[in-house]
Amino acid sequence: MKQGLLYPFQGFCMALADSVPGVSGGTIALIMGFYEPFVGALHSLFGKDPMRRKRAFFYLCRLGVGWGTGLLLSILALSRLFESNIYFLSSLFLGLTTGAIPLLVRREAWCMKGAWWHKLFTVLGCGAVCALFSASGAVEGMGHLRYTALEPEQYLYLFVAGALAIVSMVLPGISGSTLLLILGVYLPTVYAIGELLRGTVSVLPGLCVLAAGALLGAMGSVRFIRAALRRYRGQMVYLILGLMLGSLFAIVRGPATLDPPKLPLQVESFQILGFLLGLAILLGLERLKKSIVRERQKD
Numbered sequence: 059m060k061q062g063l064l065y066p067f068q069g070f071c072m073a074l075a076d077s078v079p080g081v082s083g084g085t086i087a088l089i090m091g092f093y094e095p096f097v098g099a100l101h102s103l104f105g106k107d108p109m110r111r112k113r114a115f116f117y118l119c120r121l122g123v124g125w126g127t128g129l130l131l132s133i134l135a136l137s138r139l140f141e142s143n144i145y146f147l148s149s150l151f152l153g154l155t156t157g158a159i160p161l162l163v164r165r166e167a168w169c170m171k172g173a174w175w176h177k178l179f180t181v182l183g184c185g186a187v188c189a190l191f192s193a194s195g196a197v198e199g200m201g202h203l204r205y206t207a208l209e210p211e212q213y214l215y216l217f218v219a220g221a222l223a224i225v226s227m228v229l230p231g232i233s234g235s236t237l238l239l240i241l242g243v244y245l246p247t248v249y250a251i252g253e254l255l256r257g258t259v260s261v262l263p264g265l266c267v268l269a270a271g272a273l274l275g276a277m278g279s280v281r282f283i284r285a286a287l288r289r290y291r292g293q294m295v296y297l298i299l300g301l302m303l304g305s306l307f308a309i310v311r312g313p314a315t316l317d318p319p320k321l322p323l324q325v326e327s328f329q330i331l332g333f334l335l336g337l338a339i340l341l342g343l344e345r346l347k348k349s350i351v352r353e354r355q356k357d
Contacts (some may be wrong), residue, residue, distance in 0.1 A: 066124030068092055071343060073128030075233060077136065079151050079244065079309050081158040081302065082226055082233040089161050090347045093230065100228065100280040133251045144313045144320060149329040151309045153336020159302055161344055172292040179293050183300020187232060188307050190240050203243060205250035205261035213267050219243045220271025225279045232301040236308050
C-alpha cells in the first residue's frame with residue numbers, strides 16, 4: 059500500500075473500532091503495528107517542541123482523514139441498523155472483541171512473563187468495567203438523553219462522558235463506544251450524529267460539549283498512558299486484557315440500553331454469522347498488517 063494511502067487507511071480502521079462497542083481504536087492500532095507512532099504524535103501535539111508539534115499535526119491530519127470518513131460511514135449505517143438488527147450487531151461486536159484478545163496476547167507475549175501478581179491487573183480491569191456497568195443504574199436519574207432537548211446537568215454529564223470515552227479510545231482495550239454504552243450515551247449519540255448529517259442542527263450543542271470533553275480528556279491522558287505503557291507494559295497489557303473481557307459483558311447487556319429497552323443478548327438471540335463476521339474482520343486486519351510489513355521490508 060502506498061504511503062500516502064496508508065495513514066488514512068489506518069485512521070479508517072481505527073474509526074470502525076471506535077464507532078462500535080468492543081475493541082478500541084487503540085487496540086486496532088496496536089494490532090496493526092502503529093500504536094507507538096500514534097500515541098507519540100498525540101504526545102508531541104500537546105508538547106512544547108514546535109517542530110515535533112508540526113510533524114505530529116500533519117501525521118494526525120492524515121490519520122484523521124481516514125478516521126473521519128470511517129466514523130461518518132459507520133454512524134450512517136449504525137443509526138439505521140441498531141433498532142432492527144441489534145442482536146446481529148451485538149454478536150458482531152462480540153466477535154470483534156473475542157478475536158482481538160488472542161491477537162493482543164500473541165503480539166505482547168514478550169512482556170507478559172513478569173511476576174504472577176501482574177495477572178491481578180486483568181481481574182482489576184474486568185471488575186472495573188463490570189462494576190461501572192452495574193453502577194450505571196444511577197444514570198437513570200439523568201433521564202434518557204435526547205440531544206434535541208438536553209437539561210443543563212445533562213450537558214455536564216456529556217462533557218464528563220466525552221473525557222472518559224477518549225481515554226478509552228486511546229488506551230488499547232475497551233473502546234470509547236463501550237464506555238459510552240455503559241453510561242447510556244452511545245445510542246443517543248449515534249442517533250444524534252445521524253440526525254445532524256440529515257440536517258437537524260438542534261443536536262449540535264450537545265455534540266460539541268461531548269467533543270469538548272473528549273479534547274480535554276485527550277490532553278490530560280496521553281502523557282500518562284504513554285508513560286505507563288513504557289514503564290509498566292506488562293501490567294498495562296494485563297489491565298487491557300481485563301478491560302476487553304469486561305467489555306464482553308457490556309456488549310451482552312447492550313440491547314437493554316435501547317429506548318425502549320430490549321432483552322440482553324442471550325443464547326436464543328445470539329447470531330453466529332455476526333460473530334464470525336467480527337472474527338473475519340480482525341483476521342483480515344492482521345493479514346493486511348503482515349502484507350504491509352512485507353512491502354516495507356522489500357522497499
